[in-house]
Amino acid sequence: MMSASAATNLFAFPYHNCRNISSPEDQSAGRKVYSGTAPARSVLELDDNENVREYLVEAKGKQKKTPTLVHQAIRKTLEANTELFSILNGGIVIVARDAEVDDKVKQMTLLKPSIINGSQTQGELRRFFAKTFNADYIEPSIRFEIIVTDDDDLIADISIARNFQNDVRALSIAGRRGQLDELEAHMRTKFPGVELQKSESDQNDTGGSLDTEKLIQVTFALLPAEMMKKFGAQADPENKVFSYSQKTRCLKLFQRLVDDQENQDVYKCFLDVAPLAWELYAKWKVHQGFVGTGIRSIEREGRQIKEVPDGLIFPIIAANSVFIKYNGLRWQLQPPKVLTDDELIRAADQAYKEMADHNPQTMGKSKACYSHILQVTSIFARLAG
Structure with missing residues (x-):
């Protein structure tokens, strides 16, 4: 029997x-697994907070995604073959902390249930019942699997594993595993209240959440060479081209850092550097010092610089890595006062025009361009002692 205190978290299904299709392994571990069919209405109000992705057509933010072929196929089945929906659709996987079955009334009582696979199906069912379903339709049935466990780590693993066939983004997996939580906390030391994107659904959010993948990229660009060498990131520590051109690799390297117990000092450095890197990126993204350079790829409003391409910014950020120093408590960015932004802009302008053929993407991927600006900052670093 479930406790009375759990009543507010109960869901009638x-x-x-x-x-009950629990295996011997499930039984010995205290898990239960149920399978069956249910009226489609049974799943309409379920949460999907444990899932690595929500219904993408109506994900966070005002900007809605266009329905994919998957969504269109579900709609076609619901509208043209309603009676076949339960065998043409893959169904929904649900996780619950506890469950009671009352076969007399054909109802389960679930404690804190969540969809972990099938949010797209649920979203299309909601749309169907709200906009299309009427008396002429037979209410569709849906197949379900319910996994009953109170193991939070297992729930996360199940959610990830059951979604791999849908090409879940690495960002969603990192977010679901909690690998971005410390990074978000460190970002809030400089940017109070900031929220990181932790899933592909969050990437539709127009409310101001921070681009986590970009943050990780610029942090790797600013990470000092000594930490890159120690981490053994399979890259020339002086060559940060990968930070610009290999977004997915950067995220996977970061995930490695989180889990790498032998290099927690590198991870600590990464967390300290992240707010500094983002502040530097935001500064150079709209740096008015580029006025008068004649760089055509810079977006302007009149004479005002509106946006500088990342290809110009990443080599500048990477060149600043020589100024990342440890003060005994944390890593800080300590550029010498004699080095002005104008010096870096001149070096970037020269690299852009003479080495990158006026192409910001070429500059972002050119080791020569990174080395050219790094030479400037390295000279000032040596002079500063």
């Missing part, structure tokens, strides 16, 4: 039929 009517079904047509339900079987």
Whole structure:
């Protein structure tokens, strides 16, 4: 019996039929697994907070995604073959902390349930019932699998594993595993209240959440060479081209850092550097010092610099890595006062025009361009002692 204190987290789940299909391994671990079919209405109000992705057509933010072929196929089945929906659709996987089955009334009582695979199906069902379903339709049934466990780590692993066939982005996996939580906390030391994007659904958010993948890229660009060498990131520590051109690799390297117990000092450095890197990126993204350079790829409003391409910015950020120093408590950015932004702009302007053929993407991927600006900052670093 569930405790009275759990009542507010209970969910009534009517079904047509339900079987306990728990394996011996499930039983020995204290898990239960149920399978069956249910009226489609049974899943409309379920949460999907444990899932690595929500219904993408109506994800966070005002900018809605265009329905994919998957969404269109579900709609076609619901509208043209309603009676076949339960066998043409893959169904929904649900996780719950506890469950009671009452086969007399054909209803399960679930404690804190969540969809972990099937948010797109649920979203299309909601759309169907709200906009299309009427008396002429037979209410569709849906197949379900319910996994009952109170193991939070296992729930996260199940959610990730059950979604791999849908090409879940690495960002969603990192977010679901909690690998971005410390990074977000460190960002809030300089940017109070900031929220990182932790799933592909968050990337539709127009409310100001921070681009996590970009943050990780610029942090690797600013990470000092000594930390890159120690981490053994399979890259020339003086060559930060990968930070601009290999977004997915940067995220995977970061995930490695989080889990690498032998290099926690590198991870600590990364966390300290991240707010500094983002502040530097934001500064150079709209740096008015580029006025008068004649760089055509810079977006302007009149004479005002509106946006500088990342290809110009990343070599500048990477060149500043020589000024990342440890003060005994934390890593800080300590450029010498005699080095002005004008010096870096001149070096970037020269690299852009003479080495990158006026192409910001070429500059962002050119080791020569990074080395050219790094030579400037290295001279000032040596003079500063």
